[in-house]
Amino acid sequence: MQSADLYSFVTRVRDTAPLVHCLTNLVVTNFTANVLLAVGAAPAMVVAREEVAEFAPVANALSVNLGTLDLPQSRAIRAAVDAANGAGKPWVLDPVAVGPLAFRTQFALELLDAKPAVIRGNASEIISLSGGTSSARGVDSTAATDAALDAAQILALNTQAVVAVTGETDYITDGRRVIALSNGSPLMTRVTGVGCALSATVAAFVGVAGSRDEHWTATVAAIAYSTVAGELAARDSALPGSFAVAYLDRLASLDAQAFEATLVQRDVALS
Amino acid sequence: MQSADLYSFVTRVRDTAPLVHCLTNLVVTNFTANVLLAVGAAPAMVVAREEVAEFAPVANALSVNLGTLDLPQSRAIRAAVDAANGAGKPWVLDPVAVGPLAFRTQFALELLDAKPAVIRGNASEIISLSGGTSSARGVDSTAATDAALDAAQILALNTQAVVAVTGETDYITDGRRVIALSNGSPLMTRVTGVGCALSATVAAFVGVAGSRDEHWTATVAAIAYSTVAGELAARDSALPGSFAVAYLDRLASLDAQAFEATLVQRDVALS
Amino acid sequence: MQSADLYSFVTRVRDTAPLVHCLTNLVVTNFTANVLLAVGAAPAMVVAREEVAEFAPVANALSVNLGTLDLPQSRAIRAAVDAANGAGKPWVLDPVAVGPLAFRTQFALELLDAKPAVIRGNASEIISLSGGTSSARGVDSTAATDAALDAAQILALNTQAVVAVTGETDYITDGRRVIALSNGSPLMTRVTGVGCALSATVAAFVGVAGSRDEHWTATVAAIAYSTVAGELAARDSALPGSFAVAYLDRLASLDAQAFEATLVQRDVALS
Numbered sequence: 001m002q003s004a005d006l007y008s009f010v011t012r013v014r015d016t017a018p019l020v021h022c023l024t025n026l027v028v029t030n031f032t033a034n035v036l037l038a039v040g041a042a043p044a045m046v047v048a049r050e051e052v053a054e055f056a057p058v059a060n061a062l063s064v065n066l067g068t069l070d071l072p073q074s075r076a077i078r079a080a081v082d083a084a085n086g087a088g089k090p091w092v093l094d095p096v097a098v099g100p101l102a103f104r105t106q107f108a109l110e111l112l113d114a115k116p117a118v119i120r121g122n123a124s125e126i127i128s129l130s131g132g133t134s135s136a137r138g139v140d141s142t143a144a145t146d147a148a149l150d151a152a153q154i155l156a157l158n159t160q161a162v163v164a165v166t167g168e169t170d171y172i173t174d175g176r177r178v179i180a181l182s183n184g185s186p187l188m189t190r191v192t193g194v195g196c197a198l199s200a201t202v203a204a205f206v207g208v209a210g211s212r213d214e215h216w217t218a219t220v221a222a223i224a225y226s227t228v229a230g231e232l233a234a235r236d237s238a239l240p241g242s243f244a245v246a247y248l249d250r251l252a253s254l255d256a257q258a259f260e261a262t263l264v265q266r267d268v269a270l271s
Numbered sequence: 272m273q274s275a276d277l278y279s280f281v282t283r284v285r286d287t288a289p290l291v292h293c294l295t296n297l298v299v300t301n302f303t304a305n306v307l308l309a310v311g312a313a314p315a316m317v318v319a320r321e322e323v324a325e326f327a328p329v330a331n332a333l334s335v336n337l338g339t340l341d342l343p344q345s346r347a348i349r350a351a352v353d354a355a356n357g358a359g360k361p362w363v364l365d366p367v368a369v370g371p372l373a374f375r376t377q378f379a380l381e382l383l384d385a386k387p388a389v390i391r392g393n394a395s396e397i398i399s400l401s402g403g404t405s406s407a408r409g410v411d412s413t414a415a416t417d418a419a420l421d422a423a424q425i426l427a428l429n430t431q432a433v434v435a436v437t438g439e440t441d442y443i444t445d446g447r448r449v450i451a452l453s454n455g456s457p458l459m460t461r462v463t464g465v466g467c468a469l470s471a472t473v474a475a476f477v478g479v480a481g482s483r484d485e486h487w488t489a490t491v492a493a494i495a496y497s498t499v500a501g502e503l504a505a506r507d508s509a510l511p512g513s514f515a516v517a518y519l520d521r522l523a524s525l526d527a528q529a530f531e532a533t534l535v536q537r538d539v540a541l542s
Numbered sequence: 543m544q545s546a547d548l549y550s551f552v553t554r555v556r557d558t559a560p561l562v563h564c565l566t567n568l569v570v571t572n573f574t575a576n577v578l579l580a581v582g583a584a585p586a587m588v589v590a591r592e593e594v595a596e597f598a599p600v601a602n603a604l605s606v607n608l609g610t611l612d613l614p615q616s617r618a619i620r621a622a623v624d625a626a627n628g629a630g631k632p633w634v635l636d637p638v639a640v641g642p643l644a645f646r647t648q649f650a651l652e653l654l655d656a657k658p659a660v661i662r663g664n665a666s667e668i669i670s671l672s673g674g675t676s677s678a679r680g681v682d683s684t685a686a687t688d689a690a691l692d693a694a695q696i697l698a699l700n701t702q703a704v705v706a707v708t709g710e711t712d713y714i715t716d717g718r719r720v721i722a723l724s725n726g727s728p729l730m731t732r733v734t735g736v737g738c739a740l741s742a743t744v745a746a747f748v749g750v751a752g753s754r755d756e757h758w759t760a761t762v763a764a765i766a767y768s769t770v771a772g773e774l775a776a777r778d779s780a781l782p783g784s785f786a787v788a789y790l791d792r793l794a795s796l797d798a799q800a801f802e803a804t805l806v807q808r809d810v811a812l813s
Contacts, residue, residue, distance in 0.1 A: 027571040027587045029298040033463035038511050043463065045298045048341035050374040058371070070590035070614075072341075100600070103592040190794070192575035192585065240580050241790025248512025252461070300569040304734035309782050314734065316569045319612035321645040329642070343612075519783025523732070 001179065001220060003260035009205045009221035010259075014040035018060035018207035021084070022200055023047060023077050025067025025096065028193030031244075032063075035197035038251035039225070041204035047073070052080035057087035061207030063200040064111070067096035069104045077107075081114045090117035090206045090215065093161075094199035099128030112159050117206050118219050119155065120164040120199045123148035130155040145169075149178065153270055162219045164202070166195065170223050171268065174216040178268040181220070183227035185234035191244045198226050220265075228262045229254050272450065272491060274531035280476045280492035281530075285311035289331035289478035292355070293471055294318060294348050296338025296367065299464030302515075303334075306468035309522035310496070312475035318344070323351035328358035332478030334471040335382070338367035340375045348378075352385045361388035361477045361486065364432075365470035370399030383430050388477050389490050390426065391435040391470045394419035401426040416440075420449065424541055433490045435473070437466065441494050442539065445487040449539040452491070454498035456505035462515045469497050491536075499533045500525050543721065543762060545802035551747045551763035552801075556582035560602035560749035563626070564742055565589060565619050567609025567638065570735030573786075574605075577739035580793035581767070583746035589615070594622035599629035603749030605742040606653070609638035611646045619649075623656045632659035632748045632757065635703075636741035641670030654701050659748050660761050661697065662706040662741045665690035672697040687711075691720065695812055704761045706744070708737065712765050713810065716758040720810040723762070725769035727776035733786045740768050762807075770804045771796050 019042045024032055033043040046055040049072065056062055062084040064077050084091045093116040095108045108129060119129065123144060130151035149171060152163040156175035164172045170181040188194045205222035206215050232254065233246035290313045295303055304314040317326040320343065327333055333355040335348050355362045364387040366379045379400060390400065394415060401422035420442060423434040427446030435443045441452040459465045476493035477486050503525065504517035561584045566574055575585040588597040591614065598604055604626040606619050626633045635658040637650045650671060661671065665686060672693035691713060694705040698717035706714045712723040730736045747764035748757050774796065775788035 025587070026297065026568065026589065027575050027585075030301055030463060030572055033298050034511065034515070037461050037463060043298075044368075045296070045339055046368070046372070047297065047339045048374065050342060051340075051372050054372055054374075068587055068589045069593075071592060097586075097588070101588065101593050101596055103590065103596075190579050192572060192579060237791075239791035239794050240576065241787040241794070244576070244790075245512040245516055245787055248515075249508075249510035252510050252512070297568065301572055301734060304569050305782065305786070308732050308734060314569075315639075316567070316610055317639070317643070318568065318610045319645065321613060322611075322643050325643055325645075516783040516787055519786075520779075520781035523781050523783070 001217065001265065003263055004256065005217065006221040006224050007256045007259050009208060009218055010225055012208040013204050016208055017042045018204050019044055019058065020200055020204045020207060021046060021056055021059035021062045021080065023052070023073065023080055024063065024065035024196060024200065027067060028196040031193035032197040032200045034248055035251060036200055036204060038248045039201055039204060047076060049076040049079055052076050053083040056080045056083035056089065059089060061089055061203040062091035063094070063203035064091060065094040065096060065196050065199060066098065066104045066108060067196060069107060074107050081111065085114060092116060092118045092120065092199050092203040092206065094196060095119065095121045095125045095129055096196065098125045115159065116161045117215050118162045118164065118202050119159070120166060120202055122167055123165055126155060126163060126165050127151040149268070162216045164219055164223060166198065166223065170227065172216065172220050172223060176270070177216065178270055179220050180266050180268050181224050181227060182264040183224065183231045183262060185230050187234045187240060187243045188230045190240040191247070194230070194247070198223065201226055224263055224265065225254065225259065226251065228259050231262060232258065272488065272536065274534055275527065276488065277492040277495050278527045278530050280479060280489055281496050283479040284475050287479055288313045289475050290315055290329065291471055291475045291478060292317060292327055292330035292333045292351065294323070294344065294351055295334065295336035295467060295471065298338060299467040302464035303468040303471045305519055306522060307471055307475060309519045310472055310475060318347060320347040320350055323347050324354040327351045327354035327360065330360060332360055332474040333362035334365070334474035335362060336365040336367055336467050336470060337369065337375045337379060338467060340378060345378050352382065356385060363387060363389045363391065363470050363474040363477065365467060366390065366392045366396045366400055367467065369396045386430065387432045388486050389433045389435065389473050390430070391437060391473055393438055394436055397426060397434060397436045398422040420539070433487045435490055435494060437469065437494065441498065443487065443491050443494060447541070448487065449541055450491050451537050451539050452495050452498060453535040454495065454502045454533060456501050458505045458511060458514045459501045461511040462518070465501070465518070469494065472497055495534055495536065496525065496530065497522070499530050502533060503529065543759065543807065545805055546798065547759065548763040548766050549798045549801050551750060551760055552767055554750040555746050558750055559584045560746050561586055561600065562742055562746045562749060563588060563598055563601035563604045563622065565594070565615065565622055566605065566607035566738060566742065569609060570738040573735035574739040574742045576790055577793060578742055578746060580790045581743055581746060589618060591618040591621055594618050595625040598622045598625035598631065601631060603631055603745040604633035605636070605745035606633060607636040607638055607738050607741060608640065608646045608650060609738060611649060616649050623653065627656060634658060634660045634662065634741050634745040634748065636738060637661065637663045637667045637671055638738065640667045657701065658703045659757050660704045660706065660744050661701070662708060662744055664709055665707055668697060668705060668707045669693040691810070704758050706761055706765060708740065708765065712769065714758065714762050714765060718812070719758065720812055721762055722808050722810050723766050723769060724806040725766065725773045725804060727772050729776045729782060729785045730772045732782040733789070736772070736789070740765065743768055766805055766807065767796065767801065768793070770801050773804060774800065
């Protein structure tokens with residue numbers, strides 16, 4: 001893909017400050033809001049069942065993260081998703097730790113029927129959601145990569161969502177096309193919430209997409225932008241405390257030239 | 272006002288470490304606690320309905336923020352406010368996003384009867400609380416400023432609270448007097464929780480006030496100190512990740528000389 | 543104790559990345575997760591009553607913190623503790639603000655019957671848990687130190703837990719032995735969550751212990767490592783915002799040589 005096409009989403013987010021409604025986990029609320037502000041979006045953490053249905057239609061997109069799901073939150077998420085769908089607003093599902101834990105796994109499977117625009121998870125989560133049973137912890141071998149890509153394709157075709165499998169390499173597919181991104185840094189896994197906030201960033205980018213046709217490109221753009229920012233931040237600092245600060249700074253300032261010079265992408269043939 | 276009179280509240284907070292009981296939103300708990308610690312106060316986030324009534328009388332002030340209000344929290348807030356009032360402790364209301372959302376708007380209006388010492392919000396929130404219906408997003412035009420000031424005055428007179436309308440310029444009124452503060456930085460809106468934590472800082476400052484007569488000055492002092500710290504922090508760093516760090520550092524170290532040299536204030540005539 | 547024996551726990555944590563299940567307070571979730579990641583552990587904040595019993599046996603240790611306890615969380619904690627015990631996994635109790643608040647004090651006392659491996663608190667909390675009634679705010683006088691040490695010994699003997707009383711000097715006892723650690727920095731009290739995250743770090747270290755016999759050494763190692771890191775971080779930065787960043791960086795990078803060169807410890811005779 002053209003780097004300029006991807007970066008155009010960054011410009012759109014900065015210019016229009018999309019309102020991103022987040023129902024996320026207790027650990028990452030603050031960092032997620034700061035990441036959204038850094039990329040130029042407007043975070044809104046309206047969480048009560050009494051309010052989500054009123055708020056979701058006002059937002060440009062909804063980001064749902066199951067990291068600390070409990071019963072009250074599951075009801076609020078359900079109401080928010082239904083309201084977003086009713087208003088034609090896209091929503092993103094981050095199925096944290098789905099697979100080993102029954103309560104959230106069952107809920108995530110139910111949510112698939114509510115047509116997320118994008119699903120972003122690691123290999124193990126995506127395999128679980130697609131109906132597979134894998135203990136894959138990453139995409140670190142050819143077999144594991146193939147299993148994750150198969151699962152992502154199945155999930156994308158079954159749900160009509162864009163599916164992103166993130167890890168050392170990130171794969172984004174709409175079931176017909178796959179792109180692989182190879183930016184980032186291991187430090188991104190040493191700061192809590194980087195992955196969760198990435199899902200909210202995807203929501204921001206999908207929230208400025210002109211139509212459903214752009215969701216795949218918007219998702220690639222969000223992940224490419226974030227991982228390039230992470231890679232450059234890791235050049236600023238090799239330790240996690242200062243890396244987290246540098247990551248926010250890079251997200252707020254990464255320009256088109258540095259983005260293009262750093263981006264590593266390739267097309268992947270689907271089986 | 273004399274800069275030294277304002278700064279005397281900073282000294283009092285540092286010397287006495289007032290205990291500030293916070294019932295705030297899920298996004299900003301950590302940052303609010305760190306801001307309170309930086310200015311020299313002692314944060315206490317006792318949130319359960321089972322405990323708030325026991326704790327509020329022990330604290331020097333209570334800070335209430337409606338950012339992620341839900342039904343259980345509304346009950347805990349009500350119990351905390353009643354206990355603070357019963358013990359003669361001042362409390363501060365931050366009516367986040369009041370206006371467009373019915374549940375929190377209704378609750379905020381009910382809370383006005385419980386006599387907050389201070390109400391701090393943006394123009395749109397203050398206008399909503401005063402009974403107006405405005406979509407003002409800031410104080411960026413003469414008409415918008417006049418509308419916000421009118422609303423603040425009405426709200427102050429109706430509730431006997433000090434009312435602070437914060438934005439590019441901050442206005443603080445007790446219904447008879449208004450002061451305008453022109454410090455700060457746009458970066459303060461790029462870090463989540465700066466405004467919410469400011470309300471908690473106001474609570475800390477009001478918590479060391481000798482009497483109700485000092486609440487207006489204490490509120491001006493809290494906002495002046497915080498926005499001067501923010502303006503100086505923005506000189507340290509132009510990007511949001513490192514700005515947030517610099518802001519905490521400045522809050523912990525800003526001295527009387529730098530405060531006085533940076534402070535920009537003026538009296539405003541009420542209509 | 544030999545510095546190398548203590549540091550061997552650091553190496554074990556880094557090599558095996560123990561999964562630490564945290565049920566902690568709303569203020570410190572993010573910082574706690576980042577501290578655990580910095581020391582090399584894997585944080586997992588599974589909080590719902592529906593999931594904790596399924597998750598606790600999978601983790602290497604459980605960390606329980608009562609800072610923002612409410613009724614639903616007390617039920618989740620109870621279920622998690624029972625599941626951890628059933629699976630033979632150690633758990634750590636951080637009895638935040640126990641003593642003045644009845645709800646959490648009653649709950650903490652009930653939890654003592656569930657055999658925590660370690661209890662970490664300040665002097666006032668440990669005295670309250672041991673059945674004493676003291677308003678000690680620290681260990682800043684000989685009498686206060688004696689009262690806290692007596693309480694810690696009683697509590698350790700009654701519960702068979704390792705008990706750590708942290709403050710300017712940290713005391714760790716199993717009821718028969720006491721070690722005193724004199725590292726750290728006052729800045730550690732100016733950043734919210736440093737103490738709470740320390741309890742989670744203790745859980746990580748206890749989680750890699752070979753047997754119950756090692757719990758005392760593991761606890762000493764966790765507190766020694768964290769306070770040495772804090773002391774060195776305070777040399778990097780004298781202000782709380784940048785100190786918090788430096789603390790995470792030091793936790794992620796402190797080597798055996800710097801640890802040994804900085805550690806200050808002594809044995810204490812029990813009465």
